[in-house]
Amino acid sequence: MIDKAKLGRGLMKAGIAVTAVLLAATLLFIYAESTWVRASSADPEHSFLYATTGTEIMPLPVFQVLPYLFPDQFQPGGPAAGDWIQQYGLIRGKEGVNEGLPQGFFVSNHRPKSGAPSPVPFVGINCSFCHTSLIKRTDSDPGVMVRGMGNTSLDFIAWVDGFKTAVLDEKRMTPKAIFDTYEQKFGKKLSLSEKLMIRLWLIQTRQTVQEAEPKVDDPFGGADLRNSAYMPNGPSRTQPFRNLVRNVMNRPAMLDHGYCKLPVLYEQKDRDWGQFDGSVKDRLTRSVLAAIAIGATMQNLSMPEISNNVEQSIAYTLDLKGPKFTDVFPDQKLDAQKVARGQLVYAAHCDSCHGHPGSDGAWVRGEKQDTVFPYQTLGTDGERVSFRHFDTLADALVDSFPPKQPLRPNRADLRPGPMGDTQGYIGVPIVAPFSHAPYLHNGSIPTLAELINLKPRPDVFYRGDNLYDPVDAGLIVPDHPDALRYFRFDTSIPGNSNKGHDYPWAYHGPGWNEAALKDLLEYLKTI
């Protein structure tokens, strides 16, 4: 006969024991989870190249299969235009390094946005995604990789739209399709945790993209990704303030034409104010705002590993040397006499705004360096500094950070504000100017020869994977499209103007001196 009281006590003890075990297991799991991410001890170079800056995007297995699942989005030029890495202007990674991912993608065990630990690695993009470039002279040239140089072929905004279009495709972008494609491509099954995380990520990411659609419209996809009428940024440019206005002010920024080329990041110690208009002073704030514009959050940027990586990446750029022309192009011999004459032209017409390298290599400040010149004075395109909300964005940015939040920008470090207005462009050091191509803040002038008005500036040209011309110092831009140069750059549309900055002289204008300009170009190749 069963002793009911004894049975009851036994059941109660079992219930308590099972609960206690579950609790202990949960606490152990949480402890184990905390070890998936650790405070980084990465050095500046490693941080710049491979470390997380809080901008995780998708699980690694998804990243690995997306181009196969969506060739229409990741090879919008068709198979003949190359694989997705080539079509979006990325720099191919090396086997065995950083999972073989293209340059600028990192792998971390942080979940997107929150930075919480993830059992499944996530892929994101860091500083070197935009600020590392290849200089190629032929289509088959492996090229010279230059760290700190703005990527001349990266079509970032198109890649983002292609990715969003894929995420929104509920018929083709399913967990099962991801799992099956992964198994087909890599010959192994995904683990249970990977499958669960992918499902979770897909649900939440799709929801996020869908929620944004009423504000920012549907993303473009397929062949439209290469249509400059729809995707006006094109290679090597972004619209940084459109994203900030959207993310911080919750406005669509429909009228924004503030296209910005991806800038170089050499010797940042000599830059008191960052951005083309000198609108941000503090270096950490510059990096934080750049990271937030592409998906980082205050929450994950405050985490020890991520904040350390951001600081280390900044440290990397403080003394990062620009490339030497003669190292990149050893076959190009510079004429010493022309260089000497060109130095005099530079001193007379360029030095006061830009400064020059001293004999010890340190940058000697120009008299007007760090001055913001009104864009009307320069004659260059004003969309970058006159966009809607230009005057209120800085306040909104600061207010978007809680008071006392460690990353909250100091209001005086942002302009317009207490430190003045910035509706213009700032005079900055021009380290290794041959590697700044394309020129002006909006990348509207392909070569240095055209920037200094030695040669006429083209009105319409095609951008993409453009080759480098060491003679004119800049990008070779065809006047008709081909598979690799697909983006029609029309300098007549808002934000694309190639006018202005007519220094030393306007093309064939008063004082124009072809010989002096050739000398100047030669000198510019030496600094």
Added chain:
Amino acid sequence: MSTRQITLGQVTATFVPFGLLLVAALMGAETALDLPFQRMIYSIWATMALMIPALCLYILPSRTQPRKNLWLLYWTFAYLAYLVHFYYAVMVHYHASITEVFAQQGVKIAGSNFLVTFWWALDVVLAWTVQSDVKWIGISRLLANIYIPFTFFVASVVLFQGFVNVLGYAMTAGIILCLLVRIHAWWLAAHPVVQTEASGG
């Protein structure tokens, strides 16, 4: 003074729901990309689920020792769940910065939350260590049992929306129901029914 003898049944009736709710709160958050935030949310749900029986047991009449024991255990476990919420809120969400808590929540809400945290802790400690009926402890407990549920009501019904509203309404309904039972018992005690022949039929 009564002797507290907590039985196996009482521990089972309180620890098992506490443990399971906490496990669900902590592990359920794994299904979110914002893991710490969801743990903060789910743990306060667990707190409320455990607090409702504790409040009812405190309010209901006829406070027998077994009922007192159950109250003590639910009150304690609810507080432990609350401490988990407090950890994810203050230590994780607000980066262990009291300044940030006050800056983001405002002085009134942050001050109230810290008051709840300390007052509840004090009451739990006193409940375990002092068994005699000390007057000031009784008054403090009465006030705590008014103030703490009030703050939870404001948060769960007035300030926030979502599933927490269900818990907020359930807590409110539970308190009102238990108060009615208590009032009814008090009224019966104050007005005993006199058995007469007429009324007896």
